[in-house]
Amino acid sequence: MITEAKRKAIKLFARGREFYKERDFQEAFKxxxxxxxxxxxxxxxxxxxxxxxxxxxxxxxxxxxxVYGMKSK
Known part of the structure; x- marks a missing residue:
């Protein structure tokens, strides 16, 4: 079962990804x-x-x- 906290986190994460893909890293960070x-x-x-x-x-x-390029392994 998915908790309410997890549902909220999923929605916030998805919105963050939108800003991330748009290169708005300040807003994505929030x-x-x-x-x-x-x-x-x-x-x-x-x-x-x-x-x-x-x-x-x-x-x-x-x-x-x-795409994120890893700096080290």
């Missing part, structure tokens, strides 16, 4: 953070929070296709 706050077990939101922080500091190239 939604991913809200999703993680709604459900602290939501690891994907936590991952995207870190990616947004990275892209805010170092924006991807104009040709960026939304």
């Amino acid at each position: 939604y991913f953070s809200a999703a993680y706050k709604a459900d602290p077990t939501d690891e994907p939101s936590n991952v995207f929070i870190a990616r947004c922080q990275e892209y805010i500091d170092n924006p991807p190239d104009e040709g960026w296709d939304g």
Whole structure:
């Protein structure tokens, strides 16, 4: 059964992904953070929070296709 917190986190995460794909990392960060706050077990939101922080500091190239290039293994 999906909890209400998980449902809320899923909706917030989906909205964050929309902003992420549009390269609006500040706004995406807000939604991913809200999703993680709604459900602290939501690891994907936590991952995207870190990616947004990275892209805010170092924006991807104009040709960026939304794929994240891992820096290390």
